[in-house]
Amino acid sequence: MELRGLAIVFHTPISCSGRGNCCSRVQFADAPGAGFLNQMKNRGDGRPVAGRVVKCVQAVAEGPPRVDRYERGVEDRIPDASTSNVDPFYSASLAKLVRRVNLLLERVYPQSSIPDCLSELHLKFISPYLVREVLKNQKDPWLSLAFFRWAENFPDYKHPPDTYVAMFYKLVNSKEISKPGNMEEARALLTDMSQRGWNVSCIYFNILISKMCRLGQTEAAKKLLEEMIEGGPSPDVITYSTFISGLCKAGQITEAFQVFDTMKANNCAPNTITYNTLIHHVGKVGWVGDGCKLFQEMKNSASRPDLVTYTCLISGLCKAGRIEEALHKFHDLKTEGLSADVVIYNTLMDGLGKAGRTEEAGELLGMMKANGVKADLVTYNTLIDGVGKEGRMDMAFSFFEEMKAREIEPDVVTYSILIDAVGKAGHAEDASQLIDEMLELGCAPNLVTWNSLINGLVKAGQIDEAERVFNKMTVNGCVPDVVTYNSLIDGLGKSGKVETACHLFKEMKNKSCTPDLVTYNSLINGLGRAGYVEESYKLYGKLTNKGYPLDVVTYNILIDSLGKAGLVEAAWEVLAEMKARNFEPDVFTYNTLINALGKAGQVAEACELFEEMKQKKCVSDVVTYNTLIHGLGKAGFVDKAWKVFEEMQADGCVPDALTYDSLIHCLRKAGKTDLAFTVLREMERKGFRAKAVVINNVINSLVRSGQAEKASKFLDVLRSKGFVHVSPENHCLESAYRDSADQITLCVGPIQTSDVISDQMILRGISFHVLGCLDLFCVVLPVWWPKLDTACNVTRKRSNGHLISIAPRNCLSKVSR
Numbered sequence: 001m002e003l004r005g006l007a008i009v010f011h012t013p014i015s016c017s018g019r020g021n022c023c024s025r026v027q028f029a030d031a032p033g034a035g036f037l038n039q040m041k042n043r044g045d046g047r048p049v050a051g052r053v054v055k056c057v058q059a060v061a062e063g064p065p066r067v068d069r070y071e072r073g074v075e076d077r078i079p080d081a082s083t084s085n086v087d088p089f090y091s092a093s094l095a096k097l098v099r100r101v102n103l104l105l106e107r108v109y110p111q112s113s114i115p116d117c118l119s120e121l122h123l124k125f126i127s128p129y130l131v132r133e134v135l136k137n138q139k140d141p142w143l144s145l146a147f148f149r150w151a152e153n154f155p156d157y158k159h160p161p162d163t164y165v166a167m168f169y170k171l172v173n174s175k176e177i178s179k180p181g182n183m184e185e186a187r188a189l190l191t192d193m194s195q196r197g198w199n200v201s202c203i204y205f206n207i208l209i210s211k212m213c214r215l216g217q218t219e220a221a222k223k224l225l226e227e228m229i230e231g232g233p234s235p236d237v238i239t240y241s242t243f244i245s246g247l248c249k250a251g252q253i254t255e256a257f258q259v260f261d262t263m264k265a266n267n268c269a270p271n272t273i274t275y276n277t278l279i280h281h282v283g284k285v286g287w288v289g290d291g292c293k294l295f296q297e298m299k300n301s302a303s304r305p306d307l308v309t310y311t312c313l314i315s316g317l318c319k320a321g322r323i324e325e326a327l328h329k330f331h332d333l334k335t336e337g338l339s340a341d342v343v344i345y346n347t348l349m350d351g352l353g354k355a356g357r358t359e360e361a362g363e364l365l366g367m368m369k370a371n372g373v374k375a376d377l378v379t380y381n382t383l384i385d386g387v388g389k390e391g392r393m394d395m396a397f398s399f400f401e402e403m404k405a406r407e408i409e410p411d412v413v414t415y416s417i418l419i420d421a422v423g424k425a426g427h428a429e430d431a432s433q434l435i436d437e438m439l440e441l442g443c444a445p446n447l448v449t450w451n452s453l454i455n456g457l458v459k460a461g462q463i464d465e466a467e468r469v470f471n472k473m474t475v476n477g478c479v480p481d482v483v484t485y486n487s488l489i490d491g492l493g494k495s496g497k498v499e500t501a502c503h504l505f506k507e508m509k510n511k512s513c514t515p516d517l518v519t520y521n522s523l524i525n526g527l528g529r530a531g532y533v534e535e536s537y538k539l540y541g542k543l544t545n546k547g548y549p550l551d552v553v554t555y556n557i558l559i560d561s562l563g564k565a566g567l568v569e570a571a572w573e574v575l576a577e578m579k580a581r582n583f584e585p586d587v588f589t590y591n592t593l594i595n596a597l598g599k600a601g602q603v604a605e606a607c608e609l610f611e612e613m614k615q616k617k618c619v620s621d622v623v624t625y626n627t628l629i630h631g632l633g634k635a636g637f638v639d640k641a642w643k644v645f646e647e648m649q650a651d652g653c654v655p656d657a658l659t660y661d662s663l664i665h666c667l668r669k670a671g672k673t674d675l676a677f678t679v680l681r682e683m684e685r686k687g688f689r690a691k692a693v694v695i696n697n698v699i700n701s702l703v704r705s706g707q708a709e710k711a712s713k714f715l716d717v718l719r720s721k722g723f724v725h726v727s728p729e730n731h732c733l734e735s736a737y738r739d740s741a742d743q744i745t746l747c748v749g750p751i752q753t754s755d756v757i758s759d760q761m762i763l764r765g766i767s768f769h770v771l772g773c774l775d776l777f778c779v780v781l782p783v784w785w786p787k788l789d790t791a792c793n794v795t796r797k798r799s800n801g802h803l804i805s806i807a808p809r810n811c812l813s814k815v816s817r
Contacts, residue, residue, distance in 0.1 A: 097121075098133045105143050114150035126151060128160050135166050141174040145185060164193050168204060172211050183212060183220070202233040206242055213246020218255075221246060225259075229266065237263075241274045248281035256281070257290075272303045276312055283316020291316045305336070311344045318351025326351055340371070346378045353386025358395070361386055375406070381414050388421025393430075396421055412438075416449040423456015428465060431456050435469070439476070451483050458491030466491055467500075482508075486518045493526015501526050521553050528561025536561055537570070550581075556588050563596025571596055584616070591623045598631020606631055607640075620651065626658050633666025641666050642675075657688045664694055673701040677710070684718070 104117045131151045138144045148167045152159050171177060171186040186208060193200045205228055212221035225243055228235045240263040247256040260278065263270060275298045282291045295313050298305055310329060317326035330348055333340050345368050352361040361383060368375055380403040387395040396418060403410060415438050422430040431453050438445050450473040457466035470488060473480065485508045492501035505523055508515060520543060527536035540558050543550060555578040562571040571593055578585060590613045597606035610628055613620060625648040632641035645663055648655060660683040667676035680698050683690055695718075702711040 094130070094133065098130070098137055101130075101134050101147075102138050102143075105138065105147060106140070114146055126154050126157055128163050131159070131163050132166050135163075135170055138170075141171050141176055141182065144170050161193065161198050164189055165204070172207055177211060177215070183208075183215070183217065186211075187224070200233060202228065202236055202239055205233065205235075206239050209239060210242045210246070213243065213249070216250060218247055218250050218252060222255075229262075235263075235266070235268065237268055237271050237274065240268055241271065241277060244274060245277045248277060251285075253281060253285055253287065269301070270303060272298075272306055272309065275303055276306075276308050279309060279316070280312040283312055283319060286316075286320060288316040288320040288322065307333075307338055307341060307344065310338065311347055314344065314351070315347045318348065318354070321355065323351060323355050323357065340373065342368070342373055342376050342379065345373060346376075346382055349379065349382045349386070353382060353389070356390065358383075358386045358390060358392070362395075375403075375408070377403075377408055377411060377414070380408060380410075381417060384414065384421075385417045388417060388425075391421075391425050393422055393425050393427065410443070412443055412446050412449060415443065415445065416452055419449055420452035420456065423452060423459065426460050428457045428460045428462050432465070432469065435472075445473075445476070445478065447478055447481060447484070450478055451481075451487065454484060455487045458487050461495070463491050463495045463497065480511075480513065482513055482516050482519065485513060486516070486522060489519060489526070490522040493522055493529060496530055498526045498530040498532065517549070517551060517554070520548070521551075521557055524554065525557045525561070528557065528564075531565070533561050533565045533567065540574075544577075550583075552578075552583050552586055552589070555583060556586070556592060559589060559596075560592045563592055563599075566596075566600065568596050568600045568602065585618065587613075587618055587621055587624065590618060591621075591627055594624065594631070595627045598627060598634065601635055603631050603635045603637060620648075620653065622648075622653055622656050622659065625653060626656070626662060629659065629666070630662040633662055633669070636670070638666050638670040638672065657683070657690070660688060661691060661694055664690075664698060668697055668701050673698070673705050673707070677702060677714070681714070 100121065101118060104120070105114070107117075131148070134147055135144050138147065144167065148159075148163075151157060168186055168189045171182055171189070174182065176182055177186075190200055190204055190208070205224065209221045209224055212218070212224070221243055225235060225239065228239065240259060244256045244259050244263075247253070247259065256278065260270065260274070263274075275294055279291045279294050279298075282288065282294070291313055295305060295309065298309065310333060314326045314329050317323070317329065326348060330340065330344070333344075345364055349361045349364050352358065352364070365375060365379065365383065368379070380399055383399045384396050387393075387399070400410065400414070400418060403414075415434055419431045419434050422428075422434070435445055435449070435453055438449070450469070454466050454469055454473075457463070457469060466488060470480065470484070473484070485504060489501045489504055489508075492498065492504065501523060505515065505519070508519070520539065524536045524539055527533070527539065536558065540554070543554075555574060558574050559571045559578075562568075562574065575585065575589070575593060578589070590609060594606045594609055597603070597609065606628060610620070610624070613624070625644060628644050629641045629648075632638075632644065641663065645655070645659070648659070660679055664676045664679050664683075667673075667679065676698055680690060680695070699711045699715070702708070702714075
C-alpha cells in the first residue's frame with residue numbers, strides 16, 4: 001500500500017473477511033466525508049474491506065488536530081506526522097512518498113518540468129500536508145519554490161495560509177537568500193497572501209526587513225516600510241526598530257533619525273531597544289551630543305534607560321574624550337537603582353586607559369572587587385593595554401600576574417597586547433620570552449602576535465633576531481602576511497641589508513603574498529639608503545609603467561634618495577612628475593629638496609622653493625627653517641639667513657637648539673661676533689644647552705675681538721646655572737669652559753691676569769689640561785722671558801703641581817702664531 005497525498009493506492013492483495021479474495025488496485029480521493037468512507041468499505045468486487053483498513057482510512061480522512069488555521073472562516077486542521085496519532089502504516093507511507101517526491105525533484109529538475117518529474121507517481125490528488133512535508137524536507141529553496149508553484153496550480157487544490165508561511169520561512173532562512181530573486185520571491189509570497197484576503201501579520205514583514213538590512217538592501221527595506229505605512233499591515237515598534245538598526249549598521253545615521261521621526265509622527269512610541277540602538281551608533285560615529293539628547297528624551301518618556309543605555313552612552317562619551325561626563329553618568333547608576341556590571345566597568349576602563357588616566361582605571365578594578373563584580377579576561381586585557389601603551393611595563397606585568405593568580409587564563413589577545421607593548425618599549429628580549437611562554441602553555445600565537453614581535457624587534461634595531469623569529473613563525477605553521485614582510489623588508493633596508501630585503505621580496509611574491517605600496521616604498525627607501533639610487537629609480541619606473549598607484553610617500557622617498565646622492569636635477573624631475581600626477585608636495589617633500597639644493601650650493605633655487613611652499617599654503621616646520629638657515633649660512637648669505645630666522649619667529653615656529661647652532665655658526669663665521677653672542681645668550685635664556693663646540697667658538701671669537709671680560713662673565717653665568725659642574729651630563733660644557741678660559745688667558749697676555757684666572761678656575765674646581773698649560777706657558781715665555789721662574793710657577797699651578805715637559809718646537813710654534 002502506498003500513500004500519495006492523502007490518496008491510498010493498494011499494490012499488494014489485502015485479505016478481506018477471511019474469504020481469501022483480494023481487493024484490486026483502487027485509488028480513493030482525498031475527500032474527507034461519508035462518500036470517501038463508503039468507497040473504502042467496499043472491495044473491488046463490492047464486498048467490504050477488512051476493519052483494520054477502514055480504521056486506517058478513517059484516520060487518514062480525519063487527521064489529527066494539530067494547529068488551528070483559518071481560511072475564509074473555515075477551520076483547517078493540519079496533520080503532523082511527528083506528533084499525530086495516525087496509524088504507523090499511514091505515517092510510514094507518507095514519509096516514503098515525501099522522500100520519493102524530493103528525490104525525483106533533485107534528480108531531474110530543472111532539466112524537466114515539475115509535472116514531468118513527478119509523472120511516474122501518478123498523483124491524482126495532493127494535500128496541504130503533503131506539500132508542507134515536501135517543503136520541510138527539501139534542502140534546495142529553489143526546488144521548494146518550484147514545487148510550491150506547481151502545487152498551487154494542481155486541480156482542486158489551493159494553498160492554505162500555513163503553507164505560504166512554510167514557503168516564506170524556507171526562502172528567508174536559506175543561505176541563498178542573498179542571491180538575486182530570492183528576496184523578491186519572499187516578498188511576492190506576502191503579496192499573494194494579502195491579495196487572497198488573508199490578514200498577514202507584520203511579523204513576516206519585520207523578518208523580511210531584517211533580512212534586507214542584513215544584506216545591505218536598505219532601499220528595498222525602505223520601500224517595503226513605505227508600502228506597510230500606506231497599505232498595511234501597520235508597522236509596529238519592532239518594524240521601526242529593525243529598520244533603524246539596519247540603517248545605523250549601514251552607516252546611514254541621518255536616515256535612521258528620519259525614520260525615528262516618522263515613527264513618532266505615526267504614534268508608534270519608541271521602546272528601550274530603539275533608543276539604545278540610536279545611542280550606541282551615534283556614539284560610534286562621534287555624534288555623542290545627539291546621544292545625550294536621546295538619553296534625556298528617553299528619561300522623559302515611558303522607556304526608562306537601562307544598563308545597556310548607560311553602557312552605550314558612556315562608551316560614546318569616552319570615545320569623544322569627554323571622560324568627566326562619562327564618570328558622572330557612571331556614578332548616576334546608583335541613583336537610578338542600577339548596578340554596574342563587568343561590561344560597563346570594562347567600557348569605562350577602556351576610555352580612561354585611552355585618555356592616559358590609567359591610575360583611575362586601576363582604581364575601578366578595586367571598586368569592582370568591593371562591589372562584588374568579578375573581573376573577566378576583557379578587564380585585564382583592557383588594563384594591560386592601557387598601561388602598556390604608556391610604557392609602564394612593571395604595571396602591565398603586575399596585572400598579568402594578578403589575572404593568572406585569579407585563575408583567569410591569558411589568551412592570545414593578552415599576549416599580543418603585552419608583546420606589542422614590550423616591543424615598543426624596547427624590551428625585545430621580554431617579547432621573545434613571552435612567545436616562548438605561549439608556545440609552552442599551548443596558546444598558539446596568531447598572526448597579530450608574531451607581527452607585533454617582529455615589528456618590535458625591527459624598531460629596536462635587532463634585525464637578526466627579527467629574522468630568527470620570522471623563521472620560527474613559519475615553523476610553527478603561521479603563514480606570514482604582507483604586514484610581516486613589510487616590517488622585515490623595511491628593517492633590513494634601514495639596517496643596510498638591502499640584498500636580504502630583495503631576497504625576501506622575491507620570496508614574498510613566490511609565496512603568492514601580493515606586495516602593496518608599503519612594500520615597494522620600503523624597498524625603494526632601502527635601495528636608496530644603501531646607495532643603490534639607480535636601482536631604486538628603476539623600481540620606481542617599473543611601477544609607473546605598470547600604472548601602479550603611488551602616493552606622496554613614494555615620491556618623497558625617491559626625492560630624498562636622489563637629493564642625498566647629489567642628483568638634484570633628477571630630484572627636480574621627480575618633483576615635476578609628482579605634480580603632473582596631481583600629487584601635492586607636502587612639508588617633507590619641500591624640506592628634502594631644500595636640503596639637497598642647499599648642500600649643492602643652489603640656495604637661490606632653495607629660496608624659490610621656499611616661496612612656492614608659502615604660496616601653496618604648505619606650513620613650514622622647524623626643519624624647513626633650519627635647513628634653509630643652514631644652507632644660506634653655508635653659502636655666506638648671512639643677512640638672508642637672519643631674515644629667515646626673524647620670519648620663522650614671526651610665523652610662530654619655535655626655534656630649537658639646531659636653529660640656534662646653525663645661526664650662531666654662520667654669524668660667527670661672518671665676523672658678527674656680537675650678534676652671535678646675543679643669539680647664544682637668547683638660546684641659554686630659553687633653556688637650550690648649546691654644544692661645547694658652539695660655546696667655545698663664540699668665546700674664541702669674543703676673546704680675539706678683545707672682549708675677554710664679556711666672555712669671562714658669560715662663563716660665570718653658565719657656571720652659576722649649573723652648566724659647568726663636573727658631572728656626566730655637562731662634561732662637555734666643563735670642557736668648553738676650560739678651553740675658553742685657556743683662550744682668554746692666551747690672549748690677555750699679562751701674567752698677573754693669567755694667574756688670577758688660574759686661581760679662579762682652581763677655586764671653581766675646574767681641572768686644567770695639558771694643552772691649556774702649554775698655551776699659557778707659550779704666552780708667558782716670550783713676554784716675560786726674564787721671569788721664567790714666575791712663568792713656570794703659574795704653569796705648575798695650572799697643572800695642579802704636576803711637572804709638564806714642553807718640547808721647544810711646540811713653544812716656538814705657539815710663539816710664532
